[in-house]
Amino acid sequence: MRNQIGAIIIAAGLSSRMKIFKPLLKIGKKTAVEMAVTSMQQAGIQEILVVTGYQWERIADTLDTTSIQLLVNEQYMKGMYSSIVKGVTNLSEKIKAFFLLPVDIPLIKSRTLQEIMTCYDETQAGIVYPVFNDIKGHPPLISTKYKEAIIANNLPGGLRSLLENYERDTAKIEVVDAGITMDMDTQDDYVNLLEYYLARSIPNEAECRAILKKFGTPMHILQHGEKVAMLACSIGKALNEKGYNFNRDLLRASGMLHDIAKGRPCHAEAGGEILMNLGYPQVAKVIAAHMEIETKDCENITEEEIIYLADKMVNKCNIVSLEDRLRLSYEKYCHQPQAFKHIERRLKEAGHILNKIIKITGLSEERIIAFDQQGESK
Incomplete structure (x- = not known):
């Protein structure tokens, strides 16, 4: 079953709020996009799609594209949802569920991903969200039975609004991972994320x-x-x-x-x-x-x-x-x-x-x- 789970990492945006290109921000010796890919690989995910757009060549130069699939969303200026559709459209037929992770939330523990997959197996829910101290975080694990609905969706509110329609088919799992709620929208967010990374061997x-x-x-x-x-x-x-x-x-x-x-x-x-x-x-x-x-x-x-x-x-x-x-x-x-x-x-x-x-x-x-x-x- 685990080889039927894939991952889509969204790294196509302009990073306009941050003013610095977020996918290539350094976290330790790796970039944010490398950290996100590594977490997925350590959790045993074999099919990993990285959706790029703005400055895609720089990301391509950073990643080992023999182990992941690099997609270029030429319509990235239309917003994040267009990149989600690009990723979902390119999932292989064998994939039954996929993680969806924005690149600016790069510090997800591989153990967290494994726990989400276990919850998916045990509950048979179509959507599984990780929760940290009662706060819902990333990445959700989404069944590909919603693939066509995601591709066809043109309602306001994006993916979050769409998935709210399937609340009855949703499960949540409490995880010990502050990283699921930590993004990099601002310079202060980035500093906080680096501090968390440096102290990650001890729970805060x-x-x-x-x-x-x-x-x-x-x-x-x-x-x-x-x-x-x-x-x-x-x-x-x-x-x-x-x-x-x-x-x-x-x-x-x-x-x-x-x-x-x-x-x-x-x-x-x-x-x-x-x-x-x-x-x-x-x-x-x-x-x-x-x-x-x-x-x-x-x-x-x-x-x-x-x-x-x-x-x-x-x-x-x-x-x-x-x-x-x-x-x-x-x-x-x-x-x-x-x-x-x-x-x-x-x-x-x-x-x-x-x-x-x-x-x-x-x-x-x-x-x-x-x-x-x-x-x-x-």
């Missing part, structure tokens, strides 16, 4: 919330994770002021997501596996260590140790001393000596980490607890 705050929502995380776990993230980022900032170089985004994401698998057996490892499968190995590594860790008696501090300590110092949603955490744990588990023994051992490890941080930063435990009143340090 909105993506963390989407992950938590996707896995049905209860509110009390969300609130605990937010407090752990705040404390971890504040500790990381204090250490950075002493010459360390901790990634605030990694600490924030790991704190927010560390209990995503809470309630499952070996929930730390299970959470790490979830993040690994989502394509975030750095976060996975930190999360997997938040219940069992072996500290070293030296001044080297790791992200794993910061999250481990922050988790142990946050009781529900309150930052407490390790002594208070031990007392609270004893009150809860005094009739379960084996369970309390494990807690006592973990808090002892947390104490080793705390002592290292105190030695490096000069902060007392009381000052660290006071981060609760100060909020997250930037």
Whole structure:
């Protein structure tokens, strides 16, 4: 079935609002059009049509046309819809559904495309939209049963207006991909997109919330994770002021997501596996260590140790001393000596980490607890 899904990338316009030719804007080492093509290829899409128009020769010089089909829409001045029709008209007969992606939305994860295709297979819907934090994004996957309607359409409102007529044949899938809503209409949009690209190995705050929502995380776990993230980022900032170089985004994401698998057996490892499968190995590594860790008696501090300590110092949603955490744990588990023994051992490890941080930063435990009143340090 997957070899019957194609992709149409629209790269024909003037880029009039941007004032710079968007298909060839650099994102890392590739152009926007190359990024869009690569995402489709990594998702296993074999038939990829790139519809060009304005400055089509420059795009042709950029792309490997042995792996994609380059189309020139000589009527591109009539607007984007003419380019959509050009692409749809040139789909091969074997294609049963196609992605439609404007070139100025180039940072779609290949995993997102795979999830959309899975939704298409499972729901048998004629149109599937990806959704990120309740916002519908690109690219839709559209059945070729609507091919003739698209070609014949001359109503105002373009493709969006046409597809709204088939709402009953539509499915939506929640994805963990802010890129589906990020375009490049302005210079500021381009700057934001570049910042997102450079940090793409770690989920941003909105993506963390989407992950938590996707896995049905209860509110009390969300609130605990937010407090752990705040404390971890504040500790990381204090250490950075002493010459360390901790990634605030990694600490924030790991704190927010560390209990995503809470309630499952070996929930730390299970959470790490979830993040690994989502394509975030750095976060996975930190999360997997938040219940069992072996500290070293030296001044080297790791992200794993910061999250481990922050988790142990946050009781529900309150930052407490390790002594208070031990007392609270004893009150809860005094009739379960084996369970309390494990807690006592973990808090002892947390104490080793705390002592290292105190030695490096000069902060007392009381000052660290006071981060609760100060909020997250930037």
